[in-house]
Amino acid sequence: MNASTGKVNLLGLTQPQMESFFEQIGEKRFRAGQVMKWVHHFGVDDFDAMSNIGKALREKLKANAEIRGPEVVSEDISADGTRKWVVRVASGSCVETVYIPQAGRGTLCVSSQAGCALDCSFCSTGKQGFNSNLTAAEVIGQVWIANRSFGTVPAKIDRAITNVVMMGMGEPLLNFDNVVSAMHIMMDDLGYGISKRKVTLSTSGVVPMIEELGKVIDVSLALSLHAPNDELRNELVPINRKYPLAMLLEACQRYISGLGEKRVLTIEYTLLKGVNDHPEHAEQMIELLASIPCKINLIPFNPFPHSGYERPSNNAIRRFQDMLHKAGHNVTVRTTRGDDIDAACGQLVGQVADRTRRSERYIAVRQLPVDGAPAAASQS
Ligand code: SAH
Ligand code: SF4
Secondary structure (H helix, E strand, C coil): CCCCCCCEEHHHCCHHHHHHHHHHCCCCCCHHHHHHHHHHHCCCCCHHHCCCCCHHHHHHHHHHEECCCCEEEEEEECCCCCEEEEEECCCCCEEEEEEEEECCEEEEECCCEEECCCCCCCCHHHHHCEEEECCHHHHHHHHHHHHHCCCCCCCCCCCCCCEEEECCCCCHHHHHHHHHHHHHHHHCCCCCCCCHHHEEEEECCCHHHHHHHHHHCCCEEEEECCCCCHHHHHHHCHHHHCCCHHHHHHHHHHHHHCCCCCCCEEEEEEECCCCCCCHHHHHHHHHHCCCCCEEEEEEECCCCCCCCCCCCCHHHHHHHHHHHHHCCCEEEECCCCCHHHCCCCCCEEEEECCCCCCCCCEEEEECCCCCCCCCCCCCC
């Protein structure tokens, strides 16, 4: 419910929620499917464009509901086809969404929170502190906005978005209900019809919520590992102090084995020069992951001002990759896209207007995983 208009935002409703909405306003449940198609397949936000819905019901909908995506502050398209949107959410903060086209697929990187409370030492979102949780409409609204950019509303839009990764700003498992609702809409045929293997949630390791996730949805999981032992991980990813590696990997393993068919965990590992890129770290990682079906995505650190970290040399990155590869792992190194629109990892900028942890106006240089082989993207 929008507090200022008193209207329900239909954009963020899952199919069962949409059916309940129609029941509540005294209408038939089948209307849910009609409206969802208009909203998500055709990109419509105007009830009058819904030609298979009679005038009386359209008027009733206008009185009770709205279709409202987050406000688009900017949209940029790179020479390589990468697109970046900065959108403003209800709290007044801005978050980013990036679309990365690749041969035969298109991956959308979506934000779940403005800021993040978890404060990983090399992440600029963490440096902002937590600002707000996005609503379900704001999470799916990023997909809606991106999708609309590939069509002419209200014509049916071709499916340019084949994969979604919850790897934008924020920790998705700390905005659980809204992210789960949005992911249901991503996978619903009345929504975006994206296969469950191609919707990936990335987490820094909120163990109890990994367990919860497995109970309510079937999506691919990516774990932001970044360190192969507790001592180092405590320093880089502070939530590790609460949920250490053994507990975390067990929860991840349980999650993927609970999915039924053969699935793998994606391991994200940001390489930080002189910190977690030594051969001994690769060796520890090989041991740690020995019994876990996984593929590894190495992310060379993307620097931002005052981070205190550096990106390793290409040689060091290759050496690390080779060691994992020789141990039998599927290892990719994330490449940078969209340089000319600052859409590369570590170059995304979100303005956070009202912040909880710092009073001065702050321009956040945001790291988004613009990926040569995004977690979900290589799962076909
Ligand atoms: N909060 C979730 C998802 C968002 S971050 C998580 O942590 O998994 C997406 C990925 O980008 C994470 O693996 C994160 O650790 C990584 N990342 C953050 N800052 C980075 C930087 N400066 N350079 C490279 N990768 C970074
Ligand atoms: Fe939050 Fe993820 Fe950044 Fe850690 S890496 S601070 S969990 S957004």
